[in-house]
Amino acid sequence: MADKNKLVEATVVSVTRVGEPTVPEKYDKYAERQWTTPSKRGKKFAEDLRAKVHTKGPKEGKPLTDTEKAFRRGYFLSQGDNAGIYKFKKGISEGMTKQEAIAYSKKRGKK
Secondary structure, eight states: OHHHHHHHHHHHHHOOOTTOOSSOOOOOTTTSOOOOOHHHHHHHHHHHHHHTBOOSSTTTTSBOOHHHHHHHHHHHHHHHHHHHHHHHHHHHHTTOOHHHHHHHHHSOSOO
């Protein structure tokens, strides 16, 4: 008889209304993807690298691992690469020769 009561209890707990979750979900603000602009993401990474710890998010206050440091540094390198490629293509589209476009893409700042 005790086994029968447990079975009945389990079936009663699992019954829910249509559209309601069976287990109430705890809201976790880090569960959803959050998209950031490259400049904001770069700013956050720069803060992390200067502080040598996570400054935001669920790991806040924990030290950065070597892998995380490398990822943040690589992000800045890729931003520079992307800017150079953009400036090269812009130079070509404006009628520069290949050599002029390469020189233009390697300059820092605006024209």
